[in-house]
Amino acid sequence: MKKIILLIFAVFMLQLPIAPATFAAGERLTTSETMYNNAIPLVSNNITYSLQFSAAGDLQLWNNRTRTMLWNTKTSDLRISQLRIDQYSGKLKLMDAYNTPYWTSDNSAWANAWYGQGNVPVNLVGDLLIVQNDGNLVLYNTKNVGIGWYPVWASNTGGQ
DSSP, X not given: OHHHHHHHHHHHHHHSOOOOSOBOBTTEEETTOBEETTSOOEEOTTSSEEEEEOTTSOEEEEETTTTEEEEEOOOOOTTOOEEEEXXXXXXXXXXXXXXXXXXXXXXXXXXXXXXXXXXXXXXOOOOEEEEOTTSXXXXXXXXXXXXXXXXXXXXXXXXX
16 A cells, blocks of 8 residues: 555656746845746835846836836847856846846946945855845845855845
């Protein structure tokens, strides 16, 4: 009896679709995920803000309640198909299907402006992008256990 149940369970498990977790969902994007231009947008936990592609290939951060765009990459190219965090540089990259970059976050310039010259953390490699409940889109470095999470780039749209 146990063998029959295990056999039925095994057959059932083989019928489940197996898909790699390479698409973004929820409010965050990691280095192992990709946000595609035809996919569900990233949405803050409070459902107020969303990060999504326009039909023209522009990445946009929206306030869903007021229906206003807070930030965008100012890219309009139909070839743009995906957003990723580059695992080596830690920068956000908008790319086409052939991995040609059309827009890249400038982590260094943002960090110099945010932290001030001479106070910038050594490692500006981001690994987690979050659409926050305050309307800010933030790329964090979460790998430094001693310091904890810290921002390496942001849209600076919090509170809008």
